[in-house]
Amino acid sequence: DGGITQSPKYLFRKEGQNVTLSCEQNLNHDAMYWYRQDPGQGLRLIYYSQIVNDFQKGDIAEGYSVSREKKESFPLTVTSAQKNPTAFYLCASTPRYRGLGANEKLFFGSGTQLSVL
């Protein structure tokens, strides 16, 4: 079945530690996204990538880093610089049709809950 897989489902971070959240898709989508969701809140964009080896900062990129070395994979690293990392992290993907902008539906993974020990 095609879809987006996020792992792990739950992750715990110690102070000063970097942690990496995995996101893999087999939908052959060009564009991938990372969102952060705090309890009872909407989604805020962290980073997005339209194509391999390219990515852009979203609205809350500080304390996070990403890479896009393969079309299928878009891992998110939560660095020690992110002082309030506890949140639910969602990865999404969509086809990218050149010139049309954000014009397609998003496919989401099941999320990773990150907590601080």
Add this chain to the structure above:
Amino acid sequence: SQQGEEDPQALSIQEGENATMNCSYKTSINNLQWYRQNSGRGLVHLILIRSNEREKHSGRLRVTLDTSKKSSSLLITASRAADTASYFCATGSSGTYKYIFGTGTRLKVLA
């Protein structure tokens, strides 16, 4: 930045009633989408309406879009307990591949 503001923030209705939630946005868009999220899960796409459309239906869902007022509404008819979830609007614009989400409406359908 949060493009969409949704109201109400929370809504509680009886099974069989209709549920209406609204979304307002700030900038020019080329489409508006509605998503559903069950607690602790990812979002599921419900319906997409393009800026040149005024109304769209999908099963028990009806979406309207008023670009002059920069607002949209989602109507769920004959609600069921299984419709209990949070509902989010999201907007997409030309010239960017960013999708901006609203703050969501938490719907509770009582059996």
